[in-house]
Amino acid sequence: MKIHLPERPCISDYDDLTDLWEKSVRATHSFLREEDIIFFKSLIRNEYLFLVDLFGYKDKQGQWIAFMGISGNKLEMLFLLPSARGKGFGKCLIEYAVKTLGIDAVDVNEQNEQAVGFYLHLGFRIIGRDAVDNTGKPYPILHLQL
Known part of the structure; x- marks a missing residue:
């Protein structure tokens, strides 16, 4: 499967990205309480998306299926729809971020064991x-670093 270069979401996409974030978190962050998801969802939509450079992929219908946020040399966020996991989108975003944007660091929830394994597999320590x-x-x- 050939995956093209990521696109740049704009402010009008932030509601869709926030919905994608929630679906991703509900599928991967079982350690979070419902009140935490509500708390973080507001921060994502109203603050965090504005603090990073965003890149992502859409499906053939034009819906966002994966996105990442970059600040300086650090990957600040990476979220995929559950249906997009395991198809190479996350890996392609990370490779783009490393090779083109110069990231070499990421923080990850210790309890999100799949994400920890993903980053370790890609060379982070x-x-x-x-x-x-x-x-x-x-x-x-x-705290992980290449």
């Missing part, structure tokens, strides 16, 4: 750990 996330919630964060 754990260089640190925080016991809580950046909002002070009890979700340990692993």
